[in-house]
Amino acid sequence: HSYLHLDTSPHATAAGFWHLHEKEPAKATEAFSVVRSLLYGEEMYTLAYTLTLCTQAENAQDIAQLQLPSFPKENLLRPTTWEALNALQRVVEDTQLVHHSLSRTTRSLALNRAQGELKHLLDNADSLPEAERELIYDIAQTWQDALLNIASEVGEIEITQPVTIPYVIGDPVEGKLFVGREDICRELESLWIGSDIPSSVVLFGHRRMGKTSILRNMAAHSGAEVQVIYINLQRLGAISQGVGEVLMAITDELAETLNLDPPTDNDLLTLPKRTFERYLKTILKQLGEKRLIIALDEFEILETLIEAGQIPSDFLGFLRGMVQLSPKIAFAFAGLHTLEEMTADYFQPFYASVIPLHVSFLKPAATRQILANPDDDFPLDYTGEALDFIHNLTAGQPFLVQLVGFQLVRRYNEQVFEEGRQRDVRFTVEDVEAVINHPDFFRQGRYYFEGVWKQAADGATGQRDILQVLATEREGLTLETLTQRLSFETATVQEALKTLQRHDVVQEQGGNWRIIVELFRRWVAQRE
Incomplete structure (x- = not known):
């Protein structure tokens, strides 16, 4: 040459x-x-x-x-x-x-x-x-x-008994399955540890997006510098004893996590605010240089209690006062909304000081990681196409990703160990199709689907009407076509789309508005 x-x-x-x-x-x-x-x-x-x-x-x-x-x-x-x-x-x-x-x-x-x-x-x-x-x-x-x-x-792996299902549906995810949230956890660490004074935050995102998992994992891995106490307000149920009962729920968690005696019920019910403040001061002394983050999950419940007249409307002002008690205290709220979105202004005391963090969908790599490597001894596998297909169906919605994985393993066990069929250990696109087209699938996911649907009834007018029209069009519609099909003013449609977009339900792509999660689109389309 x-x-x-x-x-x-x-x-x-x-x-x-x-x-x-x-x-x-x-x-x-x-x-x-x-x-x-x-x-x-x-x-x-x-x-x-x-x-x-x-x-x-x-x-x-x-x-x-x-x-x-x-x-x-x-x-x-x-x-x-x-x-x-x-x-x-x-x-x-x-x-x-x-x-x-x-x-x-x-x-x-x-x-x-x-x-x-x-x-x-x-x-x-x-x-x-x-x-x-x-x-x-x-x-x-x-x-x-x-x-x-x-x-x-x-060597080949031989599967001789039903595969244990490693995917978690319903409960908060902990341990190895908790992936894809490194960015938010890093952000929380820098807000709580990396600055002189820890900041209060609100984690918001729609149902089953993993907000509770983030808080629980932060609480489980509290290091030497910060102590996160997790409190789920949903556990309050109906309260009869007013603000003392809410503070009791918080002090019980504080006491249990920090291994301290809680204040007496009597003190909390007769002088709730004073007792709580004294208790916090005691805790701060014991924590020394450590920061204290009080994480309140499902924080919207506080608004419900105020509306029902069960706790006073200045309750959040009181909590904000606790932050001013010491530069080492901050709150983390988790819920479906930002504080500004709440209808009444009970959360006003926190507006200026709370940093909103949006908990959204998982990236494709995290979806693949959760499905293909849920634990070290998971003997099943997925084809690349199947993993891509699941991400396209779920958009990386964590609950739905786990639900698809859960149903795939369940079906594998049924086929191999109940029906005695020979089959490959790799899940294919056809397997995924079979699982999501089974009537059980939408029934099992109903808490998520109905949660998003229910939220679309709050706030801006016309959100559900828009979803019903968009559900018939996989590729979505332009604002103009959408408005023509509805009997609303353009401004009303725009306002509703803005709310749905903020809640991760729809997005605009190439001039078309479409429902983000393909499985949710199918659920809306087949709603009676």
Whole structure:
């Protein structure tokens, strides 16, 4: 190839493609390095360099040690080649798991996934551009042999009894299943620990979004610098003894967590505010330098109690006063709304000082993590398409993600251990379809679906009417079409959409308003 010159851009480009065809990726990399600044030049350089690295890996150990460069994402000259390289990148990640995981199950599943990726690549090599086709085929072939060599060490996992369902529906999620909320937990840490004075916050988001899980996990992992006390106001039920009874619920939790004696019921019922204030002072003395965060979950209940005349309307003013008692105290409220959204202004004392934190959907990576790795010994797996499909159906709504996983494992156990059927340990798109189309699915999820529906009756007019119209259109509708189909003024429709958007129910995409969670759209569409 001595006649292949790299002196001009066209020559260098031609040389690059020729060397790829001749299965000489290192020479192709050199040729493409001349044209990196031109359109597609950087892409072809990265592509040739990636193939050079992959050709050098000849056994499983080599594959696991590969560190591939970042791949370009859009406006690609070679989209099918990048799909193949992404598959090779996944094989690298799975081979790393095979080498480093302590769990036999994880290693076995990772090996199966990697072998599946390589088989798919080899079966579909014809769709690749001619220049690099044979080179990629050879790499996949070499890697397939390399992984076959370690298959006997890893071993197959045999499932001999029903799989324990690791997914949690209904209860707050703790431990390994609590993922995807690192950003909010970091934010809370910086507000509570990273500043001189801890800030009060309100975590808001719609039902079953994971607000309680966040507070419970923060309370469970209170460190040396901060003590989070979790109180669920829903447990109050109907109260008959006024403000003393609410403060009793708070002091009971404080006492239990901090291992102290609570004030007497009699003191709290006769002089509630004074008793509570004294008790807090005692606690602060004992905590020394530690900060105290009192987390009130389902805080809207306080408004309900005020409206019912069971506690005085200045109760939140009293709590705000407790914050002023010491710079080491702050409150965390969790509920469906921001404080400003509450209809009456009972929460006014906290407006200026409370930082709102929106608890929204999980990102695709967190959805995958929860489903595919719920614990170290989970013996089942998902195809990539099934994981993407679940994310598209749930938009990463944590409760629904867990519900789909729960029903998939339940169905697997029924098929294998009750009906005696042979089946693959990997869940596919078809399995997911079967689970969500089963009448039980929407029944099990009703608390979530009805919760979002119920909230749409509060606040701005017309929210439910909008949802009923949007439920018939998967791709959504423009504001104009939506307004035409409803008998409301444009301003009314806009106001309702704004409320629904703030509550994570709808979003605007490409000029169309649509329901975010596909499963909720289906639930609304089939409501009688």
